[in-house]
Amino acid sequence: MRGVNGPARATGRFRIALVRASDVAYGQLRQEIIDWVLKPGTLLGEIETAERVGVSRTPIREALTRLAAEGLVTTSGRTAIVAPLSRKHVIELFELREALETQAARLAARRRDPERFATLLAEFRRGPDPGEAVDPRRPYFLSSELDAAIDEAADSQYLRSALEDVRGQMARVRFYSRSNSERLHRATLEHMQIVEAIHSGDELFASQATAVHLRNSLANVLESLPL
Amino acid sequence: MRGVNGPARATGRFRIALVRASDVAYGQLRQEIIDWVLKPGTLLGEIETAERVGVSRTPIREALTRLAAEGLVTTSGRTAIVAPLSRKHVIELFELREALETQAARLAARRRDPERFATLLAEFRRGPDPGEAVDPRRPYFLSSELDAAIDEAADSQYLRSALEDVRGQMARVRFYSRSNSERLHRATLEHMQIVEAIHSGDELFASQATAVHLRNSLANVLESLPL
DNA sequence: AAGAAGCATTATGTATACATTTCGCTTCTA
DNA sequence: TAGAAGCGAAATGTATACATAATGCTTCTT
Numbered sequence: 375m376r377g378v379n380g381p382a383r384a385t386g387r388f389r390i391a392l393v394r395a396s397d398v399a400y401g402q403l404r405q406e407i408i409d410w411v412l413k414p415g416t417l418l419g420e421i422e423t424a425e426r427v428g429v430s431r432t433p434i435r436e437a438l439t440r441l442a443a444e445g446l447v448t449t450s451g452r453t454a455i456v457a458p459l460s461r462k463h464v465i466e467l468f469e470l471r472e473a474l475e476t477q478a479a480r481l482a483a484r485r486r487d488p489e490r491f492a493t494l495l496a497e498f499r500r501g502p503d504p505g506e507a508v509d510p511r512r513p514y515f516l517s518s519e520l521d522a523a524i525d526e527a528a529d530s531q532y533l534r535s536a537l538e539d540v541r542g543q544m545a546r547v548r549f550y551s552r553s554n555s556e557r558l559h560r561a562t563l564e565h566m567q568i569v570e571a572i573h574s575g576d577e578l579f580a581s582q583a584t585a586v587h588l589r590n591s592l593a594n595v596l597e598s599l600p601l
Numbered sequence: 602m603r604g605v606n607g608p609a610r611a612t613g614r615f616r617i618a619l620v621r622a623s624d625v626a627y628g629q630l631r632q633e634i635i636d637w638v639l640k641p642g643t644l645l646g647e648i649e650t651a652e653r654v655g656v657s658r659t660p661i662r663e664a665l666t667r668l669a670a671e672g673l674v675t676t677s678g679r680t681a682i683v684a685p686l687s688r689k690h691v692i693e694l695f696e697l698r699e700a701l702e703t704q705a706a707r708l709a710a711r712r713r714d715p716e717r718f719a720t721l722l723a724e725f726r727r728g729p730d731p732g733e734a735v736d737p738r739r740p741y742f743l744s745s746e747l748d749a750a751i752d753e754a755a756d757s758q759y760l761r762s763a764l765e766d767v768r769g770q771m772a773r774v775r776f777y778s779r780s781n782s783e784r785l786h787r788a789t790l791e792h793m794q795i796v797e798a799i800h801s802g803d804e805l806f807a808s809q810a811t812a813v814h815l816r817n818s819l820a821n822v823l824e825s826l827p828l
Numbered sequence: 829a830a831g832a833a834g835c836a837t838t839a840t841g842t843a844t845a846c847a848t849t850t851c852g853c854t855t856c857t858a
Numbered sequence: 859t860a861g862a863a864g865c866g867a868a869a870t871g872t873a874t875a876c877a878t879a880a881t882g883c884t885t886c887t888t
Contacts, residue, residue: 430843439663443670470759477700532697536763657873
């Protein structure tokens with residue numbers, strides 16, 4: 375397999391940025407771990423993984439290193455495995471998440487652009503247009519909109535990158551725990567309360583409402599988690 | 602340079618674990634960054650770094666990937682540089698640190714072994730033995746003892762690993778900001794208050810005392826930081 | 829003289845070769 | 859039959875070869 379390497383290709387005046395093989399490997403493995411195609415504990419042999427993904431061992435190694443730093447892969451001795459995920463792991467994940475999200479909410483309340491959160495609040499309050507079908511994915515969309523707005527408002531680089539790692543883990547947890555429409559509704563209400571607190575610049579209540587939301591969320595996850 | 606590879610060597614019934622070249626590279630680069638031998642913004646070319654450290658590019662690449670995940674190296678496009686460190690970076694680092702340390706203190710107060718923190722408190726209270734010289738490094742030693750005790754008591758894996766990354770960054774900041782003996786004394790008093798709070802199981806006060814300590818610490822760092 | 833174009837050097841990204849260890853299987857022995 | 863020892867296959871760790879892109883310098887043109 376010669377001559378397939380090189381990170382980018384220039385064609386005329388346009389530059390077509392070919393993604394690096396290590397990025398492809400990282401993205402694919404990450405998605406497969408989140409989607410439980412690769413289950414917790416699965417052994418990630420370099421050679422086997424390289425052949426499966428279709429690149430050589432070098433970019434696989436880099437991808438595995440990155441995933442290990444992100445917490446999705448654990449390296450026990452010489453071998454890399456998909457990070458285990460027990461109830462204890464989930465609980466500890468939420469302990470980190472609580473630390474990060476409450477701080478992010480507090481900073482967001484301190485620095486937010488009120489316009490931005492007024493708009494977001496309107497989106498939360500707006501139901502489906504008349505005659506339009508209810509989009510079951512809308513709560514998830516709104517939730518990620520909120521995450522993005524908080525990240526932007528909090529404007530704290532290190533906090534943000536720590537949160538990104540945690541969200542990757544959360545995606546994996548959420549994929550496996552069954553979503554409950556009753557819980558989904560209540561979660562949306564909790565999100566609205568957080569948006570309101572940030573909008574009004576109430577740091578304390580923003581962090582408290584976030585803490586409450588996370589406790590409820592953890593309880594729901596643990597309840598619906600078949601582990 | 603052939604035949605120098607291989608991760609471990611078995612000799613008789615003892616196994617002498619040879620460290621991997623990537624670990625050596627990681628450790629050396631990390632220390633050099635923390636000690637400001639490699640200053641913020643320094644370009645870390647793979648070839649040059651490999652020759653300097655004395656290994657090939659492969660382990661250097663892994664070390665750089667790890668350092669990037671840890672936040673000590675920034676990768677802007679294709680090139681890796683030692684992570685910049687402005688006042689803004691320091692402030693944002695403390696925003697993350699506040700989130701993590703207050704949570705760790707809270708969890709530690711919840712789960713601590715009272716004996717452990719009673720012992721630690723005694724160590725804090727004990728002055729130098731009669732006739733013994735005052736050890737100027739003692740405050741730093743006590744501080745890291747406290748960190749270890751909190752990590753152990755909090756018993757939360759993800760939180761701990763996030764804290765480890767932050768502490769690496771902090772070591773770099775601390776190395777550059779001048780230590781002030783007046784501040785050092787007050788910091789020790791603040792530490793004692795944290796130990797007391799955790800010892801008595803007072804979660805709220807443990808996190809509050811930690812927050813206060815971090816604010817004071819940040820103020821001191823910013824004051825003595827020649828950036 | 830200033831700017832653009834082209835070429836050479838150098839760096840990164842990837843693949844692969846090779847040394848060594850580890851792990852599993854077989855076989856031998858008590 | 860159980861356990862240990864030895865052998866072989868496979869995997870990891872490292873070095874290096876090679877392809878391509880980026881960078882800087884020279885040169886040509888207007």
